[in-house]
Every structure is written in structure tokens, then in C-alpha cells.
Amino acid sequence: MGSLLVDNIGLLVTADPSQGDGPLGTLTGAALVADGETVAWIGPRAAAPAADRRLDAGRGCVLPGFVDSHSHLIFGGDRSAEFAARMAGQAYTAGGIRTTVAATRAASDETLAARARSLVTEALTQGTTTIEIKSGYGLSVPDEARCLHLAGSLTRETTYLGAHIVPPEYADRPDDYVALAAGEMLDACAPYARWADVFCERGAFDADQARTILTAARDKGLGLRLHANQLGRGPGVRLAVELGAASADHCTYLSSDDVAALADSVSRDSPGTVATLLPGAEFSTRSTYPDARRLLDAGATVALATDCNPGTSFTSSMPFVIALAVREMRMTCEEAVLAATAGGATALRREDIGRLTVGARADLTVLAAPSYVHLAYRPGVPMVREVIRGGEQTPSATVGTPIADHSW
Ligand code: NIG
Ligand code: FE
Numbered sequence: 001m002g003s004l005l006v007d008n009i010g011l012l013v014t015a016d017p018s019q020g021d022g023p024l025g026t027l028t029g030a031a032l033v034a035d036g037e038t039v040a041w042i043g044p045r046a047a048a049p050a051a052d053r054r055l056d057a058g059r060g061c062v063l064p065g066f067v068d069s070h071s072h073l074i075f076g077g078d079r080s081a082e083f084a085a086r087m088a089g090q091a092y093t094a095g096g097i098r099t100t101v102a103a104t105r106a107a108s109d110e111t112l113a114a115r116a117r118s119l120v121t122e123a124l125t126q127g128t129t130t131i132e133i134k135s136g137y138g139l140s141v142p143d144e145a146r147c148l149h150l151a152g153s154l155t156r157e158t159t160y161l162g163a164h165i166v167p168p169e170y171a172d173r174p175d176d177y178v179a180l181a182a183g184e185m186l187d188a189c190a191p192y193a194r195w196a197d198v199f200c201e202r203g204a205f206d207a208d209q210a211r212t213i214l215t216a217a218r219d220k221g222l223g224l225r226l227h228a229n230q231l232g233r234g235p236g237v238r239l240a241v242e243l244g245a246a247s248a249d250h251c252t253y254l255s256s257d258d259v260a261a262l263a264d265s266v267s268r269d270s271p272g273t274v275a276t277l278l279p280g281a282e283f284s285t286r287s288t289y290p291d292a293r294r295l296l297d298a299g300a301t302v303a304l305a306t307d308c309n310p311g312t313s314f315t316s317s318m319p320f321v322i323a324l325a326v327r328e329m330r331m332t333c334e335e336a337v338l339a340a341t342a343g344g345a346t347a348l349r350r351e352d353i354g355r356l357t358v359g360a361r362a363d364l365t366v367l368a369a370p371s372y373v374h375l376a377y378r379p380g381v382p383m384v385r386e387v388i389r390g391g392e393q394t395p396s397a398t399v400g401t402p403i404a405d406h407s408w
Pocket of ligand 2: 307309
């Protein structure tokens with residue numbers, strides 16, 4: 001593989017404030033050298049060491065690859081009619097998940113894998129170099145296990161979400177389903193999962209049921225995350241903090257106690273339970289956006305992710321999520337970019353991604369723009385020019401127009 005010099009960078013975003021200016025640790029006139037899969041050198045362009053290959057960033061902005069810490073990419077079927085009906089006035093209900101469960105169970109491994117692979121490629125072309133993928137549309141022991149097995153061929157960040165909803169065949173005996181999800185199903189899935197998640201919400205699983213499943217998962221060595229407070233206020237966020245979960249995801253309807261619990265979970269030694277905000281879901285369900293300012297101002301750790309799934313948020317685009325966070329949730333451009341890179345890495349408890357520092361993975365995105373601000377300033381426009389993953393240029397990611405040296 002050898003070494004790669006990324007040269008002629010207009011603005012380098014390290015996402016590590018100790019390395020440069022402002023909260024994003026930006027550098028001008030910098031270059032970066034990757035040796036194999038790792039960042040080996042960052043410094044002034046004129047002092048860059050020789051490398052086997054050179055990538056001309058065309059004076060574009062270079063930033064860490066996005067870390068999408070929440071997605072549901074293993075599914076069959078199509079729910080565009082449900083989306084259209086919603087836009088015509090119908091409300092979202094979690095019951096739509098059952099449609100996808102039926103289609104997923106009916107789909108072959110090849111069909112599920114091909115769909116998921118194409119979504120991962122779609123995300124990569126938009127700058128996502130790490131993606132978490134959940135199960136949750138199988139909801140039987142063999143279907144959950146095969147969905148996680150397929151997810152594991154695409155990412156190491158796999159999450160067991162057997163407790164997404166109670167499937168129809170258990171509708172009249174939900175406690176038996178909780179026992180299955182905390183027992184036989186967990187046993188079958190744990191070998192393929194790094195994380196466990198539960199949809200803790202009215203109409204899905206209550207706090208006691210979620211605690212049963214998550215503590216069983218923790219005993220098996222899985223890290224914890226939760227779908228919490230998406231459709232209304234409830235116990236999810238506080239349960240996530242109580243269990244020391246890595247993240248509480250959605251956080252759309254929060255009480256003052258929820259905000260305080262998330263903020264108080266942060267300490268000098270720990271980022272606490274990360275509040276992962278998923279504004280693609282509010283966009284696509286036409287709901288109120290989470291109050292990001294309240295969380296940030298209270299001192300909670302915030303991440304942004306796509307929640308890519310066929311029901312509530314069928315987007316794989318982290319740039320779109322950044323634009324929503326800035327426009328609709330009043331995050332600054334710096335806060336949004338940080339939450340989509342270092343924030344996502346923290347939500348996955350990863351130190352090697354989400355920041356460009358010597359020793360980190362050489363996962364980076366070159367924009368066809370002089371600044372990261374353009375991610376929000378030019379919504380819907382393909383701003384990603386090149387994506388480097390593990391020190392390798394990803395050919396399929398070469399999109400956007402080459403930018404002239406002198407244009408800014
Ligand atoms: O994160 N809320 C739970 N799960 C998904 C939606 C699933 C669906 O509607 O298919 C979410 O938004
Ligand atoms: Fe989700």
C-alpha cells in the first residue's frame with residue numbers, strides 16, 4: 001500500500017482542538033501523510049516528507065471521514081408509499097416497522113446484502129468512512145442472526161436490535177418475546193454484534209423490559225446504546241445513563257431531568273452517554289427537531305448520525321444531516337462537523353477515527369469547497385470530491401467537480 005501525501009490542502013480540519021485553531025483544530029497551509037492505513041505526519045506543506053503517491057486536494061477543505069454511528073441498513077422492501085401518505089397528513093407510528101420485518105424475512109441473503117452494500121457505497125461517496133449497522137428487521141432468532149452476520153461483512157460496528165418492536169407472532173405474549181430477546185436470540189446474535197440496542201418507547205419496550213435485555217447483553221460483553229425519547233417523553237434517556245450506555249439516540253423529547261442526566265454523565269475521565277441526534281428522522285416524519293442547543297449548552301456530548309432506515313429516515317447523507325443540524329437545530333457549523341466526526345467516534349467509543357491526528361486511521365474526505373461551512377451552506381449539492389479510507393483512495397467516491405487552484 002505504501003505512503004500517500006495529501007497536498008495542496010486549503011483548510012485541514014483535524015477535529016482535535018489541540019492541533020490547530022478553534023473547536024475544529026483547523027490548519028492552513030498544511031499537508032498530511034498516511035503510511036499504510038494510518039496518519040503518519042501532519043505539518044506545514046513545505047516540510048512534508050516524500051511519499052509514494054501524492055493526492056492534490058486542489059485547495060479544498062480536508063476533514064476526517066464522517067462517522068455515522070446509527071443506521072439500520074439490513075432490510076427488504078420499500079416504504080415510499082408510507083412516506084407519501086405521511087407527507088399528505090398521516091402520522092408516523094412505529095407499526096410501520098412490521099412492514100419491513102415481513103419484507104426482510106422474505107428476502108434472500110443475497111438481496112439483503114446487495115441492498116446494504118449499495119447503501120454503504122452511497123454513504124462512502126458522501127464522505128462516511130465508518131458506519132454502525134443495526135439488525136432489528138428480522139425479529140426471529142435465525143433472521144436476527146443472519147442480519148447481523150450480513151452487517152458484519154460491511155462493518156465492525158454491528159448492533160443487535162432484536163428488541164425493535166414485538167413481532168406479530170408474539171403480540172399477545174410480549175414478555176415471552178423479551179425473554180427470547182434476552183436469551184436464545186441474544187445467544188445467537190452476540191457472536192456477530194459489538195453493541196446491543198433497544199427501542200425504549202411507548203408501543204415498543206418499556207424501561208423494565210429494556211433493562212432486562214440490555215443487562216443480559218452487557219453480561220455477554222456487548223456495549224450498550226438505546227433508542228430513547230424519539231416519539232415522546234419517557235424513561236429511555238435516564239435508563240441509558242443509569243446503564244452507562246455509550247449513547248442515547250434520538251433525544252427528541254427531553255425533560256429537564258433528561259438533559260441534566262446526560263450532562264451529568266460527562267466527567268473529566270469520560271464523555272458520558274452521548275446524545276446522538278438524528279434530524280433525518282424529524283425531517284422525514286415532519287416532527288419537531290431535538291433541542292440541540294439545550295444539550296450543548298448544558299454540557300452534554302452530542303453526535304449526529306443518519307438513522308438511515310426505510311421508515312423514518314431514508315438518507316445515507318451525513319452532509320444532509322449536518323445541513324439540517326445547522327439550519328433546523330441551531331448548531332454552529334463547527335459544532336455540527338465535530339458531532340459528525342469526533343462525536344460519532346465517541347458514540348462508538350473509538351479513539352482511532354473521527355479525528356486527524358498522528359496514529360489515527362487515515363480516513364478523510366476532500367471537499368470540492370474551500371471550507372467545511374459549504375456542507376451546510378450548499379445543501380443538496382455533492383461537495384465530496386475524494387474519500388480516503390484506511391489510506392486508500394476509494395475510486396467510487398470520486399464525485400463532484402474538480403476545483404481550480406485559484407478560485408478562492
Ligand atoms: O430509529 N425508532 C425506531 N426505529 C427506527 C424507525 C424504524 C422504522 O420505522 O422502520 C428509527 O427511527
Ligand atoms: Fe434508529
